[in-house]
Amino acid sequence: MRTSYSVSDIMTCALARMLKDGETVFHGVSSHLPMVAIQLAKHMQAPNLVHLNIPGGVNPSSLKKASYSSAGADLVTGAEAYFPLDEVFDLSMRGKLDVAFLGGVQFDVHGNVNASVIGDYRQPKVRLPGGAGSAVLIPTAKKIILWRTKHDKRTFVERVDFVTTRGNLWKIVTPLCIFEFRHGKLHLDSIHPTSSLEEVRANTGFELLYDEIKYTPPPSKRELDVLKKIDPYEYRALEFQLNR
Amino acid sequence: MKKILTLQEAVADVQDGDTVALGGNVLHRAPMAFVREMARQKKKELKLVKTAGAHDIDLLCALDCVQSVEAGFVSYETKYGLAPHYRKAVESGKVTVNEHACYTVICALRAAAMNVPFMPVKGLCAGDLLVKNDYFVVVEDPFGGEPVTLVKAIVPDVAIIHVHECDQHGNARIYGPRFEDVLMTRAAKKVILTTEQIVPRSRMKLQAEYIDIPGFLVDAIVHVPQGASPCSCYKKYDIDDQALRSYLAMQNRDEIESYLKRYERKDYAGERMAVWV
Numbered sequence: 001m002r003t004s005y006s007v008s009d010i011m012t013c014a015l016a017r018m019l020k021d022g023e024t025v026f027h028g029v030s031s032h033l034p035m036v037a038i039q040l041a042k043h044m045q046a047p048n049l050v051h052l053n054i055p056g057g058v059n060p061s062s063l064k065k066a067s068y069s070s071a072g073a074d075l076v077t078g079a080e081a082y083f084p085l086d087e088v089f090d091l092s093m094r095g096k097l098d099v100a101f102l103g104g105v106q107f108d109v110h111g112n113v114n115a116s117v118i119g120d121y122r123q124p125k126v127r128l129p130g131g132a133g134s135a136v137l138i139p140t141a142k143k144i145i146l147w148r149t150k151h152d153k154r155t156f157v158e159r160v161d162f163v164t165t166r167g168n169l170w171k172i173v174t175p176l177c178i179f180e181f182r183h184g185k186l187h188l189d190s191i192h193p194t195s196s197l198e199e200v201r202a203n204t205g206f207e208l209l210y211d212e213i214k215y216t217p218p219p220s221k222r223e224l225d226v227l228k229k230i231d232p233y234e235y236r237a238l239e240f241q242l243n244r
Numbered sequence: 245m246k247k248i249l250t251l252q253e254a255v256a257d258v259q260d261g262d263t264v265a266l267g268g269n270v271l272h273r274a275p276m277a278f279v280r281e282m283a284r285q286k287k288k289e290l291k292l293v294k295t296a297g298a299h300d301i302d303l304l305c306a307l308d309c310v311q312s313v314e315a316g317f318v319s320y321e322t323k324y325g326l327a328p329h330y331r332k333a334v335e336s337g338k339v340t341v342n343e344h345a346c347y348t349v350i351c352a353l354r355a356a357a358m359n360v361p362f363m364p365v366k367g368l369c370a371g372d373l374l375v376k377n378d379y380f381v382v383v384e385d386p387f388g389g390e391p392v393t394l395v396k397a398i399v400p401d402v403a404i405i406h407v408h409e410c411d412q413h414g415n416a417r418i419y420g421p422r423f424e425d426v427l428m429t430r431a432a433k434k435v436i437l438t439t440e441q442i443v444p445r446s447r448m449k450l451q452a453e454y455i456d457i458p459g460f461l462v463d464a465i466v467h468v469p470q471g472a473s474p475c476s477c478y479k480k481y482d483i484d485d486q487a488l489r490s491y492l493a494m495q496n497r498d499e500i501e502s503y504l505k506r507y508e509r510k511d512y513a514g515e516r517m518a519v520w521v
Contacts, residue, residue: 029270029296030322054269054296055421068323068485071270071296073420073478084422085269085295089347093366116343121376127334127341129319129326132296135345136367164343165371238322 005219007175008033008237009227010192011147013219014173015101016040018145019049023098026052026088026141028132029071033147034101036227036236039063043226052097056084066235089133092140100141102134104148106160109206111169111181113138113146114160121162131164138165146172149239153205175240176200178216190214247414247465250515254436254464255281258402260288261311265353265400265432266300267425268475270321271483273418274300275406275438277471277511280504283307293353293400295346295424299475299488302327306500310339314398316346324488329500342377348395350424352379355397356431362394369393403432406472407457408480410437411445414462415455420478422456429457436464438471440480467514 015037019025023046027034038051042059051059054071057079065074076082091097105128106114115134119125138144148155151174169181171189177200180189188210191200201208219227227236249257255278258264264282268274279300282290289311292301296317304310306329318330318341333339344352348365355363362381369391374380379396405425410416416437418425429435437457442465448455470477474484474491494500 029317030319032322055272055423057421068483069271069321069476071321072272072476076420076478082421085346086350086424086427089350089367116373121372122340123337124335127331130315130317130341130343131345131373132317133346135371135373136347136365139369140367163371164373167370 005224006237007192007194008234008240009219009224010194010216011149011173011175012037012040012227012236013223014178014216015145015147016044016223018171019046019099021046022048024050024052024091024096025099025101026092026097026137027070027101028054030103031070031101032235032238033149034145035063035066035070036231039230040223040226043230044223052083052088054085056082058083063231063235064233089136092137095140095142097137097141099143099145100133100137101145101147102137104131104134104146104164106155106157107146107148107172107186108157108160109186109209110166110184111186112160112163112166113169114162115164116162118161135165138168143170144168145170148172148174151176152203156203157205176203185209190216192216193218247462248412248442249464249466251277251281251466251468251511254278254466255285257436257464258282258287261290262401263291263293263398265293265403265428266297267403267405267423267428268300268472269421269423270296270298271475272421273406273423273472273477274298274475275404275471276300276473276475277468277507278404278436278438278466279303280507280511283309284504293349293398295349298327299491302330303500305330305333305339307497308338312340312342314342314344314349316344316349320488320492324492328492342379343373345373348380349398350427352395352398353424353427353431355395356399357427360397362396364392365395398431400428400432402434402436403428404436404438405429405457406438406477407440408477409441409443409448410439410457410462410465411443411448411459412465413445413459414457414465415445415448415459416457416462417448417454418456426456429461434463435461436466437462438466438468440469440471440477442467467517468511469514470510473510
């Protein structure tokens with residue numbers, strides 16, 4: 001039987017597989033994909049992972065009520081302890097935050113991230129939401145995983161309009177592929193089974209760097225089963241619904 | 245001095261040009277009734293402070309109450325998209341954004357709480373925010389070691405916090421996440437609480453050790469049940485999806501004024517209930 005899955009499933013599984021048992025992992029606001037991925041990892045290879053978030057619920061037991069928000073009190077209700085945002089930041093400053101999931105709107109091959117403006121900073125053509133914690137977390141957390149549900153030439157650009165932050169990236173997961181940041185540049189790490197090298201190339205504004213072509217393994221039956229259980233309302237697909 | 249004020253009285257205390265710290269986070273426990281009344285009273289040139297804002301900042305931008313925003317993030321959450329009026333106000337040059345990194349807002353408030361002019365911040369060491377914003381400075385570590393970034397203190401003239409309950413002195417408890425609210429009450433010159441309910445002092449004293457904001461820090465209390473709506477308030481109510489959607493569909497000022505009007509009865513309801521004494 002052929003198992004069916006969506007791009008949001010691939011992205012969630014790819015994000016989840018990057019996490020190791022015992023790691024301290026943080027996600028912020030507007031972050032449904034990583035929120036679900038962290039819980040998926042806890043149900044798969046990383047039962048002792050520590051899930052941290054903005055409202056401060058350490059290891060929330062369920063996401064089923066998270067609904068529209070990845071920063072809501074529901075993450076505190078079924079949690080095992082309270083560890084608020086200021087302390088999560090402090091933890092990262094001490095070098096004890098293992099992984100942070102962050103977003104962005106534009107990225108370039110040098111690992112510059114823009115979440116601030118399109119155009120001039122003082123008179124922007126588009127004012128974006130802002131980098132939230134990324135300007136302090138990207139330099140201090142041990143591993144930075146970025147995700148973006150759009151992959152086009154306006155997202156992966158030759159040069160970002162504004163550098164909200166840069167450096168210390170690890171992976172970027174998109175609907176088409178995964179990039180890895182190595183020796184100061186973004187390299188194509190793997191292509192999702194639903195995409196192709198041609199598609200990634202046609203939608204990326206800089207020249208692709210890669211040594212070999214690898215494909216992201218598709219979600220396993222077990223991963224899909226767990227996803228169905230922990231995220232029955234498919235909050236992981238919320239960002240895609242908005243892109244349409 | 246009378247601490248329990250009507251919403252109109254408490255808002256009248258906020259001056260044009262004030263630096264106003266808003267409690268809550270994105271669509272959670274924002275002090276919306278107070279925000280709406282600030283808009284009704286046509287406050288001008290407010291300097292808003294929050295780590296991550298949404299409907300509060302957007303509504304005040306829509307009605308030209310804002311001069312600047314100090315925040316790390318301003319947007320509705322994924323489901324509702326960008327903050328349209330904030331965006332428009334910034335793009336047209338009406339509102340200045342001092343983009344922070346959330347943590348730098350926290351550090352700037354910590355500096356205010358300790359009454360020092362700035363706070364060293366780790367982490368902020370790369371990117372254009374350092375260059376473009378004049379409240380970040382990189383200095384030599386006077387004790388040797390790596391250069392360190394400083395962020396200028398933010399001293400709010402007033403912090404507006406919506407709480408679940410407090411007594412008539414302002415001893416207040418927040419249930420669920422506190423976000424940056426407690427810190428704001430330590431950093432601001434003045435603290436105004438809006439509260440879901442005012443409870444007898446004897447009841448608050450039963451668990452005095454779980455009081456988040458002691459009354460001696462509080463200048464004014466306003467009784468506003470559902471004062472965070474259409475944002476959520478933990479264990480009391482969830483977001484009002486319909487109200488948020490109808491607001492986000494609004495294009496012009498008249499519509500937004502009438503949206504404010506629709507909340508009047510609800511926002512002023514606490515005064516009629518007189519449950520305190």
